[in-house]
Amino acid sequence: MQIRRSFGDRLFSIGNITFFVIFTLLCVYPFYYLFIQTISSNDLSSRGLVTWYPKQIHFNNYVEVLKIKGLSHAALVSLERTVLGTIATVLGSAFLGFLFTKRKMWGRRFWYRFIIITMYFNAGIIPWYIIMMNLHMTNNFLAYILPGIVTPFYVILVKTFVESIPESLQESAEIDGAGTMTLFWKIVLPLIKPIAATIAIFAAVGQWNSFVDTLFLMTDKTYYTLQYVLYKYMNESNSLAAIMRSSQGAMNIDLANLQTATSIRTTVAMIVVTPILFVYPFFQRFFVKGIMIGSVKG
DSSP, X not given: OOOOXXXXXXXXXXXXXXXXXXXXXXXXXXXXXXXXXXXXXXXXHHTTOOSSSOSSOOOHHHHHHTTSTXXXXXXXXXXXXXXXXXXXXXXXXXXXXXXXTXXXXXXXHHHHHXXXXXXXXXXXXXXXXXXXXXXXXXXXXXXXXXXXXXXXXXXXHHHHHHHTSOHHHHHHHHHTTOOHHHIIIIIIHHHTHHHXXXXXXXXXXXXXXXXXXXXXXXOSGGGOOHHHHHHHHHHSHHHHHHHHHHHTOSSSOOTTTXXXXXXXXXXXXXXXXXXXXXXXXXXXXXXXXXXXXXXXXX
């Protein structure tokens, strides 16, 4: 059965589609712009002459930037903290959110409210640094993992999601002799995959992009993350470009391939951004479902 649409409906659909197409292009363009800067002539990009399409395409920037000392090790550190930190955050927040649904938990209301308060109030950078220093978290890889194990927002999402699961499932398991850990691992955890995947996205992006903790807590280069190295190179790109230009030799200078501050900034930024862009599509199908169910009880 074909439904006839009025002129107003068609006009609204056209306007709606046009708006979202433009909005999508505005979201995609910064990444596209960043990419074409990395593969275009360095001389043209530094002068702002590359805007809509690449010019004098080459991939030498990636080859040269990947030669920067310490970059590969920093990438490994970022990968390790992202994987381990995400797993710890998902399991820690999921388990605590599950516990807050159990009426027999000691001091349940107090601890739940206590955790919620931390979402709105914090002591600031200096007390945080003093606490981390007293806990011997300076130059310690655990500083990337332990502080994020329990995140109040994620605990709320899991708690609300678990409350939407019929209690009869857990009651049946308890009658059969299942304890708290068995309930969590065998009953609850398999059922909360959508919200767990949603939390994993948030946690992974946060871990991958974080550099402030490295800036304050790490002086040993062994623990430098890729984002912190990017931060340093952003501030030192002019001097770094001069060093790389001198290493390329003074004979037969090719301006298109000659490293500049702009080429280093854009190339390193592209290297940092790309991995997390490929992670999101794998979790995207869980994202909407997890947020909707985890945010509204019922």
